[in-house]
Structures are given as C-alpha cells and as structure tokens.
Amino acid sequence: MRNGGLSMSDKYYLNTNVIHFDNLLWNIETGQVFELPLEEKLTSNEGEIITDSELLNELIEKQLIIDQKARSEEIDRGILNFPSLSLQKFNELENIDVSIVGVPYDLGCVTLPGSRYGPETMRRNSLVIHWEEVNNAVSGFYDYSLEANRINGKLIFDIGNIGTPYELNIDKENSLNSIEFFSTFLSSKDGIPIFLGGDHSITYPIVKGLKHERINIIIFDAHSDESFEVCEDINELRHNNVVTYLSSLEKVNKIYQVGLRDLHRSYQSEKVEIVKENNIKNILSTFPKNEKYYISIDVDVLDPSILPNTGSLLPVGWTDREIINVLRVLTKEMKIIGVDIVELLSDSIHDSKSGIIISNILLNLIAMVKGGMD
Numbered sequence: 001m002r003n004g005g006l007s008m009s010d011k012y013y014l015n016t017n018v019i020h021f022d023n024l025l026w027n028i029e030t031g032q033v034f035e036l037p038l039e040e041k042l043t044s045n046e047g048e049i050i051t052d053s054e055l056l057n058e059l060i061e062k063q064l065i066i067d068q069k070a071r072s073e074e075i076d077r078g079i080l081n082f083p084s085l086s087l088q089k090f091n092e093l094e095n096i097d098v099s100i101v102g103v104p105y106d107l108g109c110v111t112l113p114g115s116r117y118g119p120e121t122m123r124r125n126s127l128v129i130h131w132e133e134v135n136n137a138v139s140g141f142y143d144y145s146l147e148a149n150r151i152n153g154k155l156i157f158d159i160g161n162i163g164t165p166y167e168l169n170i171d172k173e174n175s176l177n178s179i180e181f182f183s184t185f186l187s188s189k190d191g192i193p194i195f196l197g198g199d200h201s202i203t204y205p206i207v208k209g210l211k212h213e214r215i216n217i218i219i220f221d222a223h224s225d226e227s228f229e230v231c232e233d234i235n236e237l238r239h240n241n242v243v244t245y246l247s248s249l250e251k252v253n254k255i256y257q258v259g260l261r262d263l264h265r266s267y268q269s270e271k272v273e274i275v276k277e278n279n280i281k282n283i284l285s286t287f288p289k290n291e292k293y294y295i296s297i298d299v300d301v302l303d304p305s306i307l308p309n310t311g312s313l314l315p316v317g318w319t320d321r322e323i324i325n326v327l328r329v330l331t332k333e334m335k336i337i338g339v340d341i342v343e344l345l346s347d348s349i350h351d352s353k354s355g356i357i358i359s360n361i362l363l364n365l366i367a368m369v370k371g372g373m374d
C-alpha cells in the first residue's frame, strides 16, 4: 500500500472480462487495451490500488474496473458459468450438490509463486466450456462418451474466494486458519465442496477442517510431497511437505498417491500407499468401498506439453483424457467428501490453455462426483 493511494477498504476490482499484464489492461471482449502510466502499477487481480483519482475515474468510466458495491451486485457467472453466490445467500440454502470456492493462497510455495491467481485463471477460461443460462438449477450438458445428460437440475454454486489474493498472502498462520475454518463451514453444509488452489499446502487445512473422521485421501501428483520433518510448526507447512503433514492427522486413514514420477525416494509414512501407474485399474478395484475419500489433484500430474503452467514440471506425465478416465472409475462407487485442484500458475497471457484444460477436468469431476453419490 503506497501513501496517498486508496486504502484496501476502498476496493476496486478488475471487471470480469479484463486481463491485467505488464502495465496494460486488456478487455478481452471488446479488444480495448488501456495503457497505465508506468508509475501506476496495479498489485493484484483483487482490491486494486490506484493512486491517481483522475485515472481511477477514467478506468471506472471505461468499465475496466468496478468498485466493491458494483461487484456484489454483479452476481452472475461463476466458474463454468455456474451461478455465483454471495456467502450470505449461499448460507441460507439447503440441498446444495456442489459448492466451489477459490483459495488464492501460495505462501506454501518454494518454487515459482503465482498459484494465488489459479482460481481466477480457471474461472476466466472456464466460461467457454460450459454455458449456463438458468439461474439456480443447472441445465447440464450432454456427454457424448456416456450418451447422457449430466448435472441437470443440480444445485451447483461458485461462492467466490476465501479472501483476496492480497489478503490471503500476508500471514501464513492466519490464512491457514481461515482456510480450515471455511472448510469446516462448507462440510457442515450439504453437498461436495470443491476448492480451487492455490498451492498444494492448502490441502492440509482443508482436510483438517472437514467434519469427517477416517478420511482417505487420493492424491494425483508428480511429486510425493513428503519430507522427514516433524509436523509441529504450522509455519513450516509447504507444498512440498503437505503429505507429511496430512499423514500426521489422526482423522486421516490412508493416503493414496497416484502419478508419482519424482526421481528420488523420500520419507514415506505408513499411511501412504503409492499406486503404480501400470497397475492402476487393479489398484482402483481394491480401494475399500464404504469409506470416505477426499481427492486432491496437483495439476503437475499432467504432462508439461499439456499443462506447462505449473511450478515444478516433470516430464512423462498424464494426459487430461487419462486423468478423466481414471477419475471416472474412481468416483463410480466411492463416496467423495471433497476435492481440490491446486498448483495452477497464471501468467495472464498464456494461461487460457491451462485454464481450459483444468476447468474441463473440473466440469467432468463435478458430473462424476454427483454421479457416484446419486
């Protein structure tokens, strides 16, 4: 926050169709490009800070940014064009099928930061995949591979982010507490919560917050995310030791790791079982039924040629088709209590590909988890 600027309580947001990179604001619908004076640097996608009031008025006039009030009235399209709802309205509802929330946090990152913009990258690029015109009940989509309509009439909502990317990346402990609290809140509501990361460390406060006991976690990840550390200090939680932290939780029964291709073997908790890729169909059939499963997808499980926008690339990864097929088998008979998708980086210009691939996996997953619950 610079002197003379608007305070964070006077929040201004980029309009939904505006992308900010370098010193440019680009309206992707109209093609309009606005060049900011070099001394004016917007700091984030949320709660933008602009010091010059004339400039501020100009940006509002050009509808490049909107203020907080306008934004709260703008409740319309969430991810995949599902209805976007304020938390207050969401809280009044019952019989929800799926709730989607962004966790723009990446303080657990030891490589490239930027996954704090993952939720917005997914949201922005998801709109071309699934078009939603009905207000509350979802009209669904036709799945050619299954020759069936999916998610018709379901109550699926995007309830925004747990804090802004700015707010959530100041104090690690505070942010992790907020995530845990939010997870508890969501799991006390009906339906399956889906969390959009953020870096992989968010899986720990999420699982910790879930109101379930004896949770099994299935993690899709290129890396084992384990270390030899003793997990006492929450400030030491990072995306590369999150599995160690998860296995220290009493409520976690087993952790299945799928898609590993780390080149070194690290510490392995006895709760962790590595699912060998070539054996996956067999392993899937041996997952105990009548248990609760949480699914965590680190996008680096995908091949770098498919998804280059993540912080720790490893070659010979999965295709999106493979992951969707595996998820289909997996969700068929299992009770899924929550999902997260983490580690998507955004660099604004080149992220449309990644955003589309990830949000398509998300759409399929939403259809599947409900399919398994019906």
Ligand SMILES: [Mn+2]
Pocket: 200, 221, 223, 225, 239, 298
């Ligand atoms: Mn990971």
